[in-house]
Amino acid sequence: MTTGPDVFDPDGVEWSRVSPQLARLRRAVLLGTGGGLVVAAAALAVFVSPLFWLAEFVPLVGLAAGWGIIGRQVAAYGYAERADDLLVRRGVMFRNLVVVPYGRMQFVDVQAGPLERAFDVARVQLHTASAGTDALIPGLPPEEAARLRDRLASRGQARLAGL
Missing domain, CATH: 2.30.29 (PH-domain like)
Incomplete structure (x- = not known):
């Protein structure tokens, strides 16, 4: 809990926002890298061992978390x-x-x-x-x-x- 004025939001300042396209760009990069990891884990599961299907969860959780974080980061600019x-x-x-x-x-x-x-x-x-x-x-x-x-x-x- 904060008391007093917010040092990150001075009084009387009208903030301009960045374009929502920045979030789309960052999410596309996230999907490209995370999607590559998902495909790699699937290939390992098919060609090496079915246990690698469990490895799918790591990049999928990372993709889901990253998706939300990117939206919040871009909104904060x-x-x-x-x-x-x-x-x-x-x-x-x-x-x-x-x-x-x-x-x-x-x-x-x-x-x-x-x-x-x-x-x-x-x-x-x-x-x-x-x-x-x-x-x-x-x-x-x-x-x-x-x-x-x-x-x-x-x-x-x-x-x-x-x-």
């Missing part, structure tokens, strides 16, 4: 643009809130690998002089990633010019 900084939060069990002042940003990077492009999502990475304050926002639609990149770069340039 959020970002908020404020006047002087960007907030990025993530995590369910181990929560994390990163506050990046616009004047401290060195550059903003947008990335999308082949799987991310197939699921129509991209990642935005903010880099600062301190590696501990870098922030990553995965699972953004490409248009939103480009908009956020341009907006953060212009805000960072404006804050830097004021120094």
